Amino acid sequence: MEVRAYIESGILELYVFGTLSESETAEVAEMAGKNPEVQEEIISIEKAVISLSYSMAPYLSAANYDRIREKLIEKHGKVVEMKPKSNVALFIGWAAAVVLMIGIGWQYTQLDSAKNQIATVETENDTLQKELIQTKLTQTQTESMLAVVRDQNNTVVPLGGQAVSPESKAKVYWNQGTQTVYVDASGLPQPPEGFVYQVWALKLNPLTPTSIGLLDDFKGNDSRLFAVNNAIEAEAFGITLEPAGGSISPTLEQLYTLGKV
Known part of the structure; x- marks a missing residue:
């Protein structure tokens, strides 16, 4: 078309x-x-x-x-x-809605803040609980060691400083009845990195050293009180500085302390 x-x-x-x-x-x-x-x-x-x-x-x-x-x-x-419908009611409605939204936002913020505070308190309580347990363990260990040290049956052997470290000193607490030996090493300096103090029980004639333990974790032991092995028929005690892990025989050039029973 x-x-x-x-x-x-x-x-x-x-x-x-x-x-x-x-x-x-x-x-x-x-x-x-x-x-x-x-x-x-x-x-x-x-x-x-x-x-x-x-x-x-x-x-x-x-x-x-x-x-x-x-x-x-x-x-x-x-x-x-x-007359045209007033906008006052509409304004009030919008204002109420805004106030409601602000209130909800504030409540949400408060709730979130409360949750964070609860989580923080729980974390702090958990930390305090662990610290309390550790404190109790440390206190128990300290009390146990002090009981041994203060035992009237102990033989206390003072160890004096030697040529390599004249200012050093230590004490050996030897309970021959319970066959326990503790070393108070608070008078020894911090060992260098890669080295450890080694404790020797000595027989003097002939001179026969026997290792009775290492003073491990020297830095972490605040009391500087160490339990070592029993010393059988020891006539003297000595402490030398040895490479980490200890030595088969003492390095006399690194003899820090020595004392006769």
Whole structure:
């Protein structure tokens, strides 16, 4: 069909008024997209319809409005002025919503803060509990060692400093009844890295040294009181500085302390 015949068929008017089927509407839209003449005709029809609508609508002037208002007052006594709805209620509603959101946020923050505080307190309690247990263990060990040291049955052997370290000193507490030996090494300097103090029980004639233990973890032992092996028939005690792990025989050049029973 030619464009002019298509325009004059009346289908464009039906299209503007929206009375066509979906397929027919789609067909007209497609035709308008391809042919500017059809598109212009549709616009022209739409303008004509709008102009017709304005011409058919009654015009209400201010004078007409006043006359109608007076008639209504004569008939009904008064005319109720319709005021626009106040925005106060809407504002209050929005304000309440904002306050509610702030309150919820504050409560969430407080809850989160409380959870963090509880977690911190629990961690601190756990740390304090561990420290308390460690303190009790240390106290028990200290009391046990002090009981041994203060035992009247102990043989106390003072060990004096030797040529390599004249200022050094130590004490051996030897309980021959219980066969326990403790060394008070508080008078010895901190051993160098990679070295350890080794305790020897000595028989003097002939000189026969026997290792009775190492003073391990010297830095970690605050009391500097060490339990070592029993000394059988010892006539003297000596402490030497040896490589970590100890030596089979004492390094006499590194003899720090020595004392006879």
